Amino acid sequence: xxxxxxxxxxxxxxxxxxxxxxxxxxxxxxxxxxxxxxxxxxxxxxxxxxxxxxxxxxxxxxxxxxxxxxxxxxxxxxxxxxxxxxxxxxxxxxxxxxxxxxxxxxxxxxxxxxxxxxxxxxxxxxxxxxxxxxxxxxxxxxxxxxxxxxxxxxxxxxxxxxxxxxxxxxxxxxxxxxxxxxxxxxxxxxxxxxxxxxxxxxxxxxxxxxxxxxxxxxxxxxxxxxxxxxxxxxxxxxxxxxxxxxxxxxxxxxxxxxxxxxxxxxxxxxxxxxxxxxxxxxxxxxxxxxxxxxxxxxxxxxxxxxxxxx
Amino acid sequence: xxxxxxxxxxxxxxxxxxxxxxxxxxxxxxxxxxxxxxxxxxxxxxxxxxxxxxxxxxxxxxxxxxxxxxxxxxxxxxxxxxxxxxxxxxxxxxxxxxxxxxxxxxxxxxxxxxxxxxxxxxxxxxxxxxxxxxxxxxxxxxxxxxxxxxxxxxxxxxxxxxxxxxxxxxxxxxxxxxxxxxxxxxxxxxxxxxxxxxxxxxxxxxxxxxxxxxxxxxxxxxxxxxxxxxxxxxxxxxxxxxxxxxxxxxxxxxxxxxxxxxxxxxxxxxxxxxxxxxxxxxxxxxxxxxxxxxxxxxxxxxxxxxxxxxxxxxxxxxxxxxxxxxxxxxx
Numbered sequence: 001x002x003x004x005x006x007x008x009x010x011x012x013x014x015x016x017x018x019x020x021x022x023x024x025x026x027x028x029x030x031x032x033x034x035x036x037x038x039x040x041x042x043x044x045x046x047x048x049x050x051x052x053x054x055x056x057x058x059x060x061x062x063x064x065x066x067x068x069x070x071x072x073x074x075x076x077x078x079x080x081x082x083x084x085x086x087x088x089x090x091x092x093x094x095x096x097x098x099x100x101x102x103x104x105x106x107x108x109x110x111x112x113x114x115x116x117x118x119x120x121x122x123x124x125x126x127x128x129x130x131x132x133x134x135x136x137x138x139x140x141x142x143x144x145x146x147x148x149x150x151x152x153x154x155x156x157x158x159x160x161x162x163x164x165x166x167x168x169x170x171x172x173x174x175x176x177x178x179x180x181x182x183x184x185x186x187x188x189x190x191x192x193x194x195x196x197x198x199x200x201x202x203x204x205x206x207x208x209x210x211x212x213x214x215x216x217x218x219x220x221x222x223x224x225x226x227x228x229x230x231x232x233x234x235x236x237x238x239x240x241x242x243x244x245x246x247x248x249x250x251x252x253x254x255x256x257x258x259x260x261x262x263x264x265x266x267x268x269x270x271x272x273x274x275x276x277x278x279x280x281x282x283x284x285x286x287x288x289x290x291x292x293x294x295x296x297x298x299x300x301x302x303x304x305x306x307x308x309x310x
Numbered sequence: 311x312x313x314x315x316x317x318x319x320x321x322x323x324x325x326x327x328x329x330x331x332x333x334x335x336x337x338x339x340x341x342x343x344x345x346x347x348x349x350x351x352x353x354x355x356x357x358x359x360x361x362x363x364x365x366x367x368x369x370x371x372x373x374x375x376x377x378x379x380x381x382x383x384x385x386x387x388x389x390x391x392x393x394x395x396x397x398x399x400x401x402x403x404x405x406x407x408x409x410x411x412x413x414x415x416x417x418x419x420x421x422x423x424x425x426x427x428x429x430x431x432x433x434x435x436x437x438x439x440x441x442x443x444x445x446x447x448x449x450x451x452x453x454x455x456x457x458x459x460x461x462x463x464x465x466x467x468x469x470x471x472x473x474x475x476x477x478x479x480x481x482x483x484x485x486x487x488x489x490x491x492x493x494x495x496x497x498x499x500x501x502x503x504x505x506x507x508x509x510x511x512x513x514x515x516x517x518x519x520x521x522x523x524x525x526x527x528x529x530x531x532x533x534x535x536x537x538x539x540x541x542x543x544x545x546x547x548x549x550x551x552x553x554x555x556x557x558x559x560x561x562x563x564x565x566x567x568x569x570x571x572x573x574x575x576x577x578x579x580x581x582x583x584x585x586x587x588x589x590x591x592x593x594x595x596x597x598x599x600x601x602x603x604x605x606x607x608x609x610x611x612x613x614x615x616x617x618x619x620x621x622x623x624x625x626x627x628x629x630x631x632x633x634x635x636x637x638x639x640x641x
Binding site: 202203205206207208209210211212213216221224225 | 398
């Protein structure tokens with residue numbers, strides 16, 4: 001006896017759907033798995049043909065990623081003391097110092113989270129104002145804000161490059177945070193306005209009568225209820241800022257360079273060091289992955305927002 | 311002292327006038343019910359007094375002082391909304407404590423605990439204090455929201471159809487409870503409703519609004535027994551007053567256009583013959599739908615009446631209300 005409701009899918013349909021999801025997941029996750037696996041291969045395994053699916057794992061890629069090395073000079077080689085020194089030693093190399101990857105990664109963290117914070121902070125205030133106050137030309141302004149997303153941001157790369165150069169913002173953290181905030185802000189305002197529109201005004205009015213000022217009502221009543229919207233907006237903003245490549249290549253080179261333009265420049269000895277590149281990409285993926293998994297419930301609501309009402 | 315005075319208050323939303331030169335005086339300690347159909351300006355009146363909207367003209371005084379320049383927080387009023395009244399992210403306890411924790415009051419925590427417990431006791435929600443506000447039934451939510459007004463003991467309570475979303479039983483209970491609270495606190499209370507029973511049972515005075523104007527203000531009995539117009543007469547009475555051409559029965563005064571007949575104005579068993587169209591037996595009473603010269607008349611009769619559809623029944627008016635062509639009452 002089946003207990004399935006008449007409107008629900010049948011067991012067979014569910015089974016087919018399950019298979020389709022697994023196939024789709026395999027297709028989309030394959031490149032990701034390949035990159036992660038490559039990070040644990042040796043240089044020769046990484047470029048082996050036919051490609052190796054089974055291999056002996058090695059941390060060579062990760063050691064190369066985080067260190068700079070030079071060839072051993074006979075007579076000056078000290079005996080390796082740690083496991084990573086041994087890996088390098090066995091290849092006939094010696095560690096001369098840390099690589100720049102850690103620095104670039106930190107730049108990504110500062111710029112990514114900094115611009116996300118700023119976008120969400122300014123976006124929430126603007127969205128609140130658009131949602132609650134009588135703003136002159138409100139609809140036109142909202143359209144204007146949206147219109148900044150109608151072209152690919154990179155279309156304005158050259159003017160921005162020139163502006164940044166004159167303002168001394170090239171290759172600075174502040175410059176990149178400003179730029180990513182400017183690009184993300186339109187999305188943040190639109191998403192958050194939708195969320196704040198859904199919070200009934202009566203709550204704030206009740207708080208006003210209960211003895212709070214407008215700003216206190218915003219902080220104590222509106223913000224906690226907009227938490228879902230703020231979280232999903234933050235994810236979208238972070239994903240863009242974290243993965244952005246074109247502006248980062250164009251506007252940063254030294255101090256403020258983020259990880260995306262840095263990773264492909266990791267050069268090994270005698271050809272590109274694919275395991276190190278893969279290791280860099282794998283580590284780079286982690287923060288957004290963790291962030292997204294932690295907030296995935298909100299993300300789902302953010303994507304389906306407007307289409308589904310609770 | 312919390313006498314509330316509205317002096318020539320106007321409020322427009324775009325082209326439409328929500329309130330048009332409205333004047334009203336609510337005595338200290340009164341329980342005033344505002345009646346009127348949707349759009350008459352009842353809610354606008356409350357919002358203007360609370361300070362959620364600013365009037366376009368006129369003055370509002372609470373306790374003899376103009377409050378136009380005061381923020382809602384400074385006016386020391388509490389308001390119960392029709393819906394959306396609880397902060398969904400807070401527990402019942404925190405909802406009740408919310409006004410006490412405001413910068414306007416800054417109550418010490420010990421006193422908050424005491425007052426919240428006290429109010430929860432009165433409203434029978436003590437066992438729900440640690441629930442999330444969203445985990446309550448409709449009736450409990452509305453009691454919490456009334457409780458949030460009560461913890462503060464403000465000089466003036468404003469209530470906007472607080473019972474309209476509740477079921478009949480709970481309505482009846484809370485009606486009694488509100489009346490009791492009003493009697494024991496002795497604060498001024500302004501109450502908006504559509505519900506006749508609420509108006510008749512709770513109010514010390516009723517104000518009837520029509521298109522942003524106060525058309526009559528008086529005790530519920532005055533409003534019911536001597537309405538100034540057909541419009542006011544139609545606000546109270548279940549079933550509604552029957553408005554018929556004045557000449558239907560003869561004997562109408564000069565200038566009368568309409569005769570208004572409440573059930574108690576219709577004597578059964580004599581006069582003109584009407585056809586019984588429908589008989590509704592409600593248990594404690596029986597409603598008769600009659601037709602006379604093409605006019606529908608609804609009246610009440612004995613619960614054990616054996617009248618049937620198609621019967622003929624003689625009716626005649628008794629102490630009826632007469633109205634002129636513009637709907638004003640003729641005395």
